[in-house]
Amino acid sequence: MSMASKSMLNAQALARSRLSYRCYNHLSKIHVGLGSTPYSTKNSKVTASHQAHSLLSPCKLLSQQKATARKFSQRSLGQDNLLDVSVDSSSGVATLKMQKPPVNSFSLEFLTSLCINLDKLHSDGCRGLVIGSSLPKIFSAGLEITEMYQPDEARLREFWRTLQEFWIKLYGSQMITIAAITGHSPAGGCLVSMCCDHRVMADGKLTIGLNETLLGIVAPRWFSDTLINTVGHREAERALQLGKLYSPQEAVAVGLVDQVVPLESVAATVESTMAQWLKIPSHARHLSKLQLRQPTLDRLLHTRQEDIDNFVSFITKESIQKSLGMYLAALKQRSKAK
């Protein structure tokens, strides 16, 4: 494919992504306006079609969104391609399962969908959120490397801005957040689980950690801050430099995860942990969380544009592109050899 057509496709995808985000804002207002009751059915599916399938006119789009919102207020939306979200009406606990084969890698569209869902669940008054995966042996492979390899700059900026957005929303979330780590969780996957209040990992041949240095890239400050806040400064120093991927047993030993249980016990363990956390007065719990996390959040909130500029200038360096290209090729080779 020529560079020009690649650029055109990227621009279209970016426009779609922005559009779907804007549509969601309409959708949430309409949803509230319809006076629908959150949690109207037990375990109702709360999925939204976040991938705008075509560039519709604003009017057509709005009427489509209204129709969708009406359906939602009654029971549920149709199946989302990337996420499976359900809410338990009795407890107000949502379960969000990532389902982006093959490895739940975070593309711009996927991150947008995650942001939209977090907002939606928060505005619906959910008290708890379990983040998991529908893919066997994979929590998330982290950032979609092809977003960073030979990128279109405008899309790359939007990609990083959306990742920042997702991190800010999740790290400071008012909801009780628990990660159900039933598979590998390198790099961005580890970051997402560290944003949660509690992590339950399945035992077995799985790995978790910030392995960025193995790709020849450097985890930005807010990634390393999140790790420091989780495992402490000394362990983070070692882990970041070595790009360490921990086994579940190693991870629990350093506090990177809170519990390791057999795969088949993950769901029950998450449920009982959530039940414990739900007993704590919500306001006091959230303020306590923010007391500890706000300085870390503020550090990025005060430097977002600079962070995007740094990321873009770093990732587009020839040497970094070369490292990413080689890493991608090695991944593909390994996958082909299976």
Ligand SMILES: CC/C=C\C/C=C\CCC/C=C/CC(=O)SCCNC(=O)CCNC(=O)[C@H](O)C(C)(C)COP(=O)(O)OP(=O)(O)OC[C@H]1O[C@@H](n2cnc3c(N)ncnc32)[C@H](O)[C@@H]1OP(=O)(O)O
């Ligand atoms: C001074 C500094 C200033 C600024 C710096 C700023 C920023 C730089 C930092 C940017 C941060 C990046 C964080 C990241 O998240 S980078 C991504 C890191 N992720 C990984 O290294 C994981 C790679 N994947 C794996 O290890 C395995 O796939 C995994 C263990 C997850 C699963 O193994 P499994 O055997 O089940 O699957 P595979 O056969 O390996 O993979 C299947 C197909 O999926 C493709 N794949 C895998 N991971 C990715 C990915 N992250 N992105 C894109 N594609 C991925 C893989 O190639 C296979 O594809 P096919 O060959 O089948 O087409």
